[in-house]
Amino acid sequence: MGLQERKQKIFYRKTKKGNILKIVREHYLRDDVWCGLDGCGACEGDKRPLDMLTTSDSTLMTEPHHLIIDTNVALHQIDVLSHDSITNVIILQTVITEVKHRSLPVYKRLRDLLDTHNKKFYVFTNEHHSDCYVEREEKESVNDRNDRAIRIATWWYKHHFRMNNQNVVLITNDIDNRDKARQLEVEAYTMHEYISSLQNAPGLLDIVAQVEEEKEEDVTYQGYIFPSHWSMEKIKLSLKSGKLYQGVFKTSRNNFLEANVMIEGFDKPVLIQGRLNINRALHDDVVAVQIFPKEQWSAPSAVVIDQEKQEAETGGNDDEKADEEAMKKEQELLAAGKGDGECQPTGCVVGVIRRKWRQFCGIIRKNEITDSTRHLFIPADKKIPFIRIETRQAESLYNKRLIVAIDSWPRNSRNPKGHFVRVIGTIGDKDAENEVILLEHDCPHTKFSESVLNCLPKLPWVITEKDEDEREDLRHIDVCSVDPIGCTDIDDALHCRLLPSGNYEVGVHIADVSHFIRPGTALDKEAQNRSTTVYLTNRRIDMVPDLLSSNLCSLRGSVDRFAFSVIWEMTPQAEVLSARFCKSIIKSRGELSYEQAQQRIDDPAMKDDLTESLRNLNMLAKQIKTKRIENGALVLASMEVKFHIDPDNDTVIDIVAKQHLETMSMVEEFMLLANVTAAETTLQHFPDCALLRRHPAPPPSNFEPLLAAAKSQNITLDVSSNKTLANSLNKSTREDNPFFNSMLRIMTTRCMMQAVYFCSGTLEPEEYSHYGLATPTYTHFTSPIRRYADIIVHRLLAVIIEAERTYPELLDPKKLSDLSQHINYRHKMAQYAGRGSSEITAIASLKGKVSEFMSYVLFLHKNAIQVLVPTIGQQLTLYLDNRHKRKEEKQAPKQEAMDVDEVPAPEFEFNEKELYVQCGELIIRPFDELRVQASVDASDVQHQRVVCRLVEPVIPGFSVPPLEKGSKQADKDEKQKDKPVEGPKDEKTAVALQVSEEKETKKKRETKDKERKKKKMKK
């Protein structure tokens, strides 16, 4: 028994140099490959997951049967295969090998199914089975050979199973393959045929991917909408000859009918305009682009076009005629919105080289034709086109958030086709909304697995004598932490003491997370995969389990904790004389909030050691900051607000601008210094494998919108270096607009590149620098609880001070470089998720009422003005197009339905060159103050869209009257405030939003108090 036959396969391969290489591969055939059926008398083996079946649920196959699938079914129908009602499936080795080769995500899901006990999936190694192995015939393609191998294996199973009264059915969507299988007298059906025949699997048909239908339609249907894609061969040849270019397709944020393709070596991206030129490319696809002759180049469109708004207006019927009309309207819209800015290379997509198809969260739109199974799915990501799905359970899905996968995009369909995967939850439900954000941003958020939790230290955790021998004991020093109120994951603490020499010793102590997370363990792998903690407005998704993040690694007061310390000697002028790193044990004297620390510093009566040390830290930090800014560091601004959320019913109680205290920049300065010191030290010892963080200088073209906006206010900014930019930002203030400078900084922030991690060995030292912080080298060391990069930096430093041994991956530049890419991706996605979460929270706070805000003009378009509303930290779109406006007015609550129809609609004129919008005498420029009203469009229960209206300046026939003072807005109640969730403190250059907004809040509170008093009086 066992090895039966040894076959030699001989290949000839041509090497790059032109030599012919002979490769001999031995292929072993065995006769001890088991069928996997539990209870089969003919086979042995301990893995027998397949059940001995007694019944069948299928009307097509009445005998008890197991499923065998071909490769394409595995690739495209993995959602069906994952469904609970599909069990007892035989996965042939031919299939799993091909799947692994063609799609790693599907392969991973298939492996998960094989590991799931009750799915009863079994891998049959047919390629090593003496009765199932087939040689490739002359002139037979690899695909055809594999299809034949699958049919032969099915045939073998049918005969082998017969003695146990079992049967098998081959599921293939390839009609040719199905018919050839039937010639062998084995049962074969397409997925659709088979699933339709099941009697007890309602809803399963919805999940069947719509791949097979495409073929049939293509033959009969003549009305193609899209040009065909070029063949891959033709694309490859044309890329080589320079006729085509390859790049990543990015849909415009403002206009779903426009996209950019970044091409290496081009200064400007290639512009793609209109559905036909986009030719079925999706955001993030890698596409082949043909560039038009120069006379056909065009400028980016000057209008905001929102897919959802557009579809809502075209009626939303889902048939070919509606398609045609909608496409015509889109063309008109694009033509009308033609921008008169600078032309840039323009072209069209001729083929998709690599699809970035994934699963999408969203909602389905009600089809106006009742009983129709065809529905449009609206993805949450605005850059993704609506997806056509078929479902028989639409009624129950209308108020749900769901997941849909794209299957295909045939030439005759305006929208891609997809299938329903699963329901996430009810619209508006907090958990469902969070889930959508996390899924959309690819943030791992499942509970930590058993194997991860097993890596944690057992409680009670005690410090051993060995630990004390290996660490510096700093428990006698007055260390404390300074954080936002309610912070539970404290990863940094500080101290400062006067030395006899008159100099200062300053220490930054960081949670020693790498002590608990050993390289290569399940815990390490999980933390690495997550890479960062994700902060949503009402939830935190930790990178490491709670026991570490909020307990053993959290540098809480009055308990012994392990730290990784950096200790400097500084002159009273904050000149650093020396720096050293050590592993230590600390005992924090207190977990202070920023406010508490500030109070201690400001109170002259407080003279204790801890307060003195805070005062010295603050004194040194101010000097460090001054030097940093002299060097050209930028002080940027972002729209950060804090939401106070009622924990009981999850509604927003209040939104406040983030306050700025001296103690915040005190902590920030020392974190920055610790990070710079860590960067310098690791780079010095490991020039090729230090993990650093760089912030590239933005290319000059990035500054164009900022410069144009500043120019419209007669302000000239010098963007030639970070230093000149910082200087001109400091000088640019306006007395009549106290928010002007912050706005300018917010706009500057938007011109910046992303800061990224990288491995020092992969770049030239000139490229290491950090533009925003104006330092030649930088890294992250101070937040290992919430950032994986910091853990790597800790490990490198531990090797340098000989506290730990190294391991091979740590010093492998290629591995480190791959890891930085991964961390960069997760980091960016986590940031977007955080922003998405604030947006949803802000929108929720506007629901069911009309709110009035001061806003500032950010961007101007032909049909819209984008304004920034500091009070809620959001950007809103004020459409100038009256057609939209009237529609909204009709749906708006009675109260504010002004009869605007009597006044003729005003004409808005957009001057793109000088950047202003004119309406009669009135001119609106960037940074101008507009008073606006915002409310949530109540007409669509599924989707919350903010409707923005102008209040001031007054434009007859367009603007709405102001709200009565103290009416709608003042109904907020001061309630218990929740704990804020905050990210790391370094490299965060937020500036508080000041003056006018604070006044506004204050005013509101006063009115509220008056009202309360009135109420009391009445009682």
Ligand SMILES: [Zn+2]
């Ligand atoms: Zn058997």
